[in-house]
Every structure is written in C-alpha cells, then in structure tokens.
C-alpha cells in the first residue's frame with residue numbers, strides 16, 4: 001500500500017490574545033499521497049492559509065500557535081521538530097508559494113542570487129553549478145532569456161513572469177511537496193492556464209505532490225485529484241475531484257458549486273451563498289454552516305456533526321445526509 005507523503009491529524013492553530021481566542025484552524029485532518037494534487041477550497045477566512053503556514057512551521061508569532069494535532073511528513077512529526085530541523089526541510093523537501101507574491105522575492109537581490117542561495121543552502125555544489133541549475137529551472141518554468149533574467153531584479157518582471165520565477169524558486173530543490181497558496185489569483189486566464197499546466201508537469205517530471213489553495217473552482221476542476229472543502233476552520237467535505245463535482249454531499253459544497261458562473265445555462269443572476277462565515281473567535285456549538293444552510297434542522301444547531309465517510313472515499317460533516 002502506498003504510504004501518505006503528508007498526514008495532518010486533528011490540527012488546531014489558534015491566535016490567542018488576552019481573552020480572545022481565534023480558532024483559525026480547528027481540528028482538521030488531511031492526507032496527501034505522492035504525486036497527488038490536492039486542492040483546499042473555501043471562502044475567505046476559513047483557515048486555508050493558516051493550515052499551510054502550520055505545515056511550514058511559519059504561524060505568525062507571537063499570538064499564533066499550533067495548540068493540538070500532528071503533522072506527519074514521510075514518517076516524521078513536523079510539530080516535534082526544532083527550528084533548525086525544520087529549516088532543513090523547508091525549501092528542500094517542502095516548499096511554498098505564498099499568497100502575497102512579493103513576500104517570497106527579495107527586491108534587492110537579483111533572481112539568480114536568490115535562487116542560487118536556496119540551492120547552496122541545501123546542496124553541496126559550487127556556485128557555478130548552482131547557477132547552471134537555476135538557469136535550467138527557469139527554462140523549465142517557461143522563462144524566456146533565462147541567462148539574462150538571472151541578472152535582473154523582481155520589480156523588472158510582469159505578474160505572470162514573477163509567478164513563474166516563484167514557482168521555479170519553490171521547485172529548485174525538487175521538493176516532495178509544493179504548497180501553493182492562491183498562485184493564480186492575480187493572473188489573467190491565459191497565464192493562469194499555463195501556470196496550472198506547469199504544476200501538472202512538476203508532478204509528472206519531479207513526482208512532486210501539490211497542495212493548492214484556491215477559492216476558484218475552475219482551477220480545482222482543471223487540476224485537482226482530491227479536494228478538501230474547508231468551512232470555518234474545519235473540513236466539511238473531502239473527496240476525489242470527480243466525486244465532488246458529480247455529487248457534492250455537504251450543503252456548503254453544493255452551495256459553492258452553485259455559485260460558479262455558467263456560460264451554457266440561462267442563469268440571469270449569479271447565485272451567492274446568503275450570510276457570512278461565523279466569527280472565528282465565537283463559533284456556535286452545532287454545525288458551523290447551520291445559520292446559512294437551507295436544510296437546517298434543530299438537531300444541527302444543538303450538536304456538531306462529525307466528519308464521516310458517507311460514500312466510499314467521500315467524507316462529509318453533515319448528519320442530514
């Protein structure tokens with residue numbers, strides 16, 4: 001049996017300041033297998049970025065902290081590691097493309113210097129060998145004139161090019177896991193399609209698993225093997241992409257799918273889910289979606305449903321299905 005590459009169990013990441021506890025990630029489970037592309041979807045504020053930052057050991061200090069759970073990566077619990085152990089994994093075995101593009105590019109260093117620095121930190125090679133590898137990687141991610149580009153600075157690039165450079169930088173050590181937080185949001189559709197294509201090539205050529213965070217279900221349909229739907233710090237549904245699009249089980253997943261703009265139907269008004277995500281410092285006791293769900297029963301408000309396997313391989317957190 002194939003072993004998971006990453007296995008997150010009951011992860012809880014809170015922000016604690018005085019009496020206020022923000023439950024950003026509130027007990028999530030997540031498994032990623034080798035060469036799998038897993039998309040995490042959900043509305044703004046439901047804990048997607050905090051889940052990825054928890055895996056990377058980069059939860060914002062001093063208030064943010066992982067308070068419970070385990071994160072297994074290739075048989076090691078990342079949460080039990082020291083900062084120096086983690087830093088040998090970061091950028092090497094696991095790397096990340098951040099939601100804010102400029103956070104991972106240093107404006108005062110050339111692209112060549114930044115990328116070779118990552119390689120030299122993790123590999124015992126010469127500067128010249130590192131530079132050659134950087135140029136090869138830039139060519140792989142579709143950057144034209146890679147030999148000249150290495151001497152340039154991030155602000156000299158267009159959005160699409162910057163995104164490619166960031167993917168190249170994240171991939172330079174050929175990580176086993178690439179975490180990409182909304183990598184295509186700021187791009188026009190043509191460039192977006194090219195970036196998604198590139199991620200698939202990464203998986204095929206380097207056997208990289210990808211954890212992709214997005215709120216765009218079009219992106220999910222294009223790229224995902226497996227989908228995890230998050231709502232208010234929890235997983236509400238987890239399924240293969242085929243199952244999720246064919247038969248979404250959780251009312252929140254159904255509502256998300258209903259809100260995709262459609263060209264082939266005569267839908268005059270675009271559906272939007274009524275209400276808003278509950279305040280993450282005051283979650284209700286029962287189902288967190290109950291307030292916005294069209295099927296809510298009194299039992300939904302009284303008791304929090306468990307995430308359970310409703311159909312083979314398809315898990316949902318709803319007692320009404």
Ligand SMILES: Nc1ncnc2c1ncn2[C@@H]1O[C@H](COP(=O)(O)OP(=O)(O)OP(=O)(O)O)[C@@H](O)[C@H]1O
Pocket residue numbers: 015022023024025042043044045046047048049050051060063064099215280
């Ligand atoms: N530094 C912080 N201090 C306090 N609360 C925070 C902080 N960063 C995030 N949060 C809270 O944690 C929750 C989860 O945030 P997170 O950034 O993971 O959401 P997200 O799903 O990535 O949203 P988006 O789609 O907008 O990027 C939110 O309620 C947010 O307000």
Ligand SMILES: [Mg+2]
Pocket residue numbers: 048049050099181
């Ligand atoms: Mg985010």
